[in-house]
Amino acid sequence: MKGEKSFTVRAYQRAARTISRLPSEATDMLARGEDLTEISGIGKAIADKTAELVDTGRLGFLDRLIAEFPPGIPALMDVPGLGLKTTLRVWKELGVTDLDQLEAAIETGALAALPRMGRKSADNILRAVQFSRSKSNRLPISRALAVTRQLTAAILERCSEVDRVIPCGGVSRFDEEVEEIVLACVTSKPKSVLGAASSLPGFAALLVTRDSESTIEFESGVRVTIHVVDPATQGAAILYLIGNSGHVQLLGQRAAEQGFELSERGLADISTGVLETFAGEESLYDRLEMPFIRPEERLGGNEITQAVSGDLSKLVTLEDVKSDLHAHTDWSDGRDEMAAMVREAKGRGLEYIAITDHSSGRGIANGLSLERLLAHMAAVKEVEREVGGIKVLRGTEMDIRADGSVDYSDDLLRELDWVVASIHSAMGQESSVMTERIITAMNNPHVSAIGHLSTRLIGERKPIEADYDAIFRAAAETGTALEINGSLERLDLKDARVERARKLGAMLVITTDAHTTESLGNLEYGVKVARRGLCRVDDILNTMPADKFIFWLKLDKRSRIVSSSGHD
DNA sequence: GCCGTTTTCGGCCCGACTGTTTTCAGTCG
Numbered sequence: 001m002k003g004e005k006s007f008t009v010r011a012y013q014r015a016a017r018t019i020s021r022l023p024s025e026a027t028d029m030l031a032r033g034e035d036l037t038e039i040s041g042i043g044k045a046i047a048d049k050t051a052e053l054v055d056t057g058r059l060g061f062l063d064r065l066i067a068e069f070p071p072g073i074p075a076l077m078d079v080p081g082l083g084l085k086t087t088l089r090v091w092k093e094l095g096v097t098d099l100d101q102l103e104a105a106i107e108t109g110a111l112a113a114l115p116r117m118g119r120k121s122a123d124n125i126l127r128a129v130q131f132s133r134s135k136s137n138r139l140p141i142s143r144a145l146a147v148t149r150q151l152t153a154a155i156l157e158r159c160s161e162v163d164r165v166i167p168c169g170g171v172s173r174f175d176e177e178v179e180e181i182v183l184a185c186v187t188s189k190p191k192s193v194l195g196a197a198s199s200l201p202g203f204a205a206l207l208v209t210r211d212s213e214s215t216i217e218f219e220s221g222v223r224v225t226i227h228v229v230d231p232a233t234q235g236a237a238i239l240y241l242i243g244n245s246g247h248v249q250l251l252g253q254r255a256a257e258q259g260f261e262l263s264e265r266g267l268a269d270i271s272t273g274v275l276e277t278f279a280g281e282e283s284l285y286d287r288l289e290m291p292f293i294r295p296e297e298r299l300g301g302n303e304i305t306q307a308v309s310g311d312l313s314k315l316v317t318l319e320d321v322k323s324d325l326h327a328h329t330d331w332s333d334g335r336d337e338m339a340a341m342v343r344e345a346k347g348r349g350l351e352y353i354a355i356t357d358h359s360s361g362r363g364i365a366n367g368l369s370l371e372r373l374l375a376h377m378a379a380v381k382e383v384e385r386e387v388g389g390i391k392v393l394r395g396t397e398m399d400i401r402a403d404g405s406v407d408y409s410d411d412l413l414r415e416l417d418w419v420v421a422s423i424h425s426a427m428g429q430e431s432s433v434m435t436e437r438i439i440t441a442m443n444n445p446h447v448s449a450i451g452h453l454s455t456r457l458i459g460e461r462k463p464i465e466a467d468y469d470a471i472f473r474a475a476a477e478t479g480t481a482l483e484i485n486g487s488l489e490r491l492d493l494k495d496a497r498v499e500r501a502r503k504l505g506a507m508l509v510i511t512t513d514a515h516t517t518e519s520l521g522n523l524e525y526g527v528k529v530a531r532r533g534l535c536r537v538d539d540i541l542n543t544m545p546a547d548k549f550i551f552w553l554k555l556d557k558r559s560r561i562v563s564s565s566g567h568d
Numbered sequence: 569g570c571c572g573t574t575t576t577c578g579g580c581c582c583g584a585c586t587g588t589t590t591t592c593a594g595t596c597g
Contacts, residue, residue: 011569
């Protein structure tokens with residue numbers, strides 16, 4: 001906006017990305033006396049600024065920069081459809097410096113009157129403004145889990161009296177977004193723990209405090225309630241803190257049928273009034289003569305009936321999944337080398353992995369040109385030999401263009417073992433166009449699976465509009481698998497759509513969309529979604545052992561349809 | 569702002585898509 005060289009901006013963006021993906025924290029590296037300029041993409045200027053941030057928690061350069069602009073400008077830039085040029089223009093030419101003024105400028109037609117603007121652009125921006133207004137201030141699960149991990153470590157570090165910190169509430173239930181973070185501290189000295197809450201890093205205010213709980217707000221706006229629970233009787237307390245309320249209510253009914261009253265203290269015998277306490281949730285479920293139910297399945301639906309009948313125990317587990325079929329390396333926009341990714345996958349016990357770097361359409365993601373794809377394919381086989389003990393499939397994540405055509409030719413695709421086709425552009429198409437586009441891609445005989453079908457980013461980007469049922473049916477007919485993308489930002493397909501797709505006969509795969517070795521762990525999240533979609537082993541293609549899967553891949557796509565669905 | 573075994577200055581920055589235009593500017597990923 002200041003008219004400086006775009007390369008300067010890019011240098012900062014690249015450095016920020018590099019730092020966020022470092023295998024160790026920059027703070028720790030500086031503490032160890034390491035020189036950040038040795039990292040590619042970080043020179044003297046950015047290393048100095050990083051050091052200032054680490055030392056003082058502030059950056060004078062950034063503070064001065066922010067002071068040069070009206071405070072509403074960043075929010076304007078965040079509106080999809082408003083980029084650098086248009087933001088600058090509405091500010092300088094129309095005097096618009098916040099969302100309200102922008103909305104007014106659209107209503108008077110002032111925005112549409114700007115050069116190269118028009119009715120349609122203005123309408124799109126208006127819709128985007130309304131969406132950014134409606135955006136909840138809830139935390140997406142990816143952020144909530146990260147904050148939970150940080151807080152857990154900080155509490156354990158500061159309070160030696162705490163035996164364990166147990167995540168509760170929406171985070172433990174794996175809700176897509178949560179209002180607040182709920183933590184249970186297992187301790188026999190509650191006072192000292194609640195007293196220490198205000199010393200947590202980033203603490204802003206104490207909102208509520210009671211005997212056994214404190215609700216605090218952090219500078220980031222995140223709200224956290226910390227409960228203290230007694231180790232000897234924590235079972236029922238944790239159950240209540242995890243919820244959800246519907247699930248707890250149903251458990252209460254089951255308890256009543258067996259002559260107990262369930263409370264956060266334990267089970268009281270209705271006839272004698274004697275209270276039985278539990279040191280853990282497992283023993284409580286056990287006492288109610290039923291299997292333990294994982295927090296993410298406590299939805300207040302019919303999970304208790306399903307657990308008792310044994311149906312929940314038939315659902316797919318992480319151990320059942322034999323491979324990852326969506327992973328990036330530093331050939332495109334991944335952080336780590338192919339060999340490192342494959343070694344990590346092997347270390348996690350996978351039998352096979354497909355390396356699916358981006359296709360040429362993803363220019364900025366360093367997508368692979370035809371020539372580089374050929375080299376990539378050779379590299380895959382080389383890494384397979386080098387690492388050993390794990391099959392490595394030659395793959396791609398290829399763009400589905402606006403008209404349903406794809407980036408690579410049939411002749412090239414034929415040479416690949418596994419082809420994921422995904423939408424990364426023109427996400428605002430009208431439903432019928434979008435549906436047609438995706439079905440066209442599925443009709444390609446070489447497209448093995450559709451990646452992150454809805455393209456949503458939780459809390460950030462709405463899913464595409466399409467006739468999902470038609471897509472699920474076409475997936476079943478064409479033998480195209482649908483992905484349950486376990487990346488925390490996506491979780492796409494989502495649970496309800498997984499269930500629907502399965503019922504309509506579509507084949508499913510669980511993948512990580514990993515861009516780093518650590519994120520190969522996303523498989524765990526994909527499994528949670530699959531379980532909520534009531535998937536069993538047979539519903540998930542990559543539960544097949546390597547040999548069987550590779551044999552199956554050699555079949556003509558339309559004859560690949562496996563016996564899935566219909567077990568309801 | 570970063571980088572460099574030919575370079576310490578001059579490259580780096582791609583391609584699809586939309587909506588506006590009659591040839592392309594702006595946005596996005």
